[in-house]
Amino acid sequence: MVPRNCPECGKIFSFIRTNLCPACQEKDEAEFKKVRMYIIKHPGVDIVTVSEETGVDESKVFRYIREGRISTGNLSANVQLNCEVCGTLISMGRFCSSCNERLTAGLRKSIEAENKKELEEKQKKGPRMYTADLERRSNK
Numbered sequence: 001m002v003p004r005n006c007p008e009c010g011k012i013f014s015f016i017r018t019n020l021c022p023a024c025q026e027k028d029e030a031e032f033k034k035v036r037m038y039i040i041k042h043p044g045v046d047i048v049t050v051s052e053e054t055g056v057d058e059s060k061v062f063r064y065i066r067e068g069r070i071s072t073g074n075l076s077a078n079v080q081l082n083c084e085v086c087g088t089l090i091s092m093g094r095f096c097s098s099c100n101e102r103l104t105a106g107l108r109k110s111i112e113a114e115n116k117k118e119l120e121e122k123q124k125k126g127p128r129m130y131t132a133d134l135e136r137r138s139n140k
Helices: 022-041 047-054 058-066 097-125 131-139
Strands: 002-005 012-015
Touching (some): 022 047, 022 058, 047 058
């Protein structure tokens, strides 16, 4: 666990899986639920209206969309997200499906190359001799 400052309230907390302290995470989750319920009840609404009616900042609504928690398919047609790599229009998340596949494939290759390198280094070192083996050899 790494100590961090919460970007919302400034308190120091132990970072585990989220950038927010537990209190702000709870508040953020409540705001997300409020936004989601508003969008469900008012399909085709725009982000400005969602923000005004729920009291949740527009940047948070966009964050929920980028995180894939809300789809722009439920919002007005003027809400558009672009893939962060190629700029293609997307309905949620950060990347279009083809860029996501390319990024995933590249990451997979990198991990495989790293694993292969580690295996080759272990093989270069050869078999290890442990204390019990040393004792057996010296007793002969």
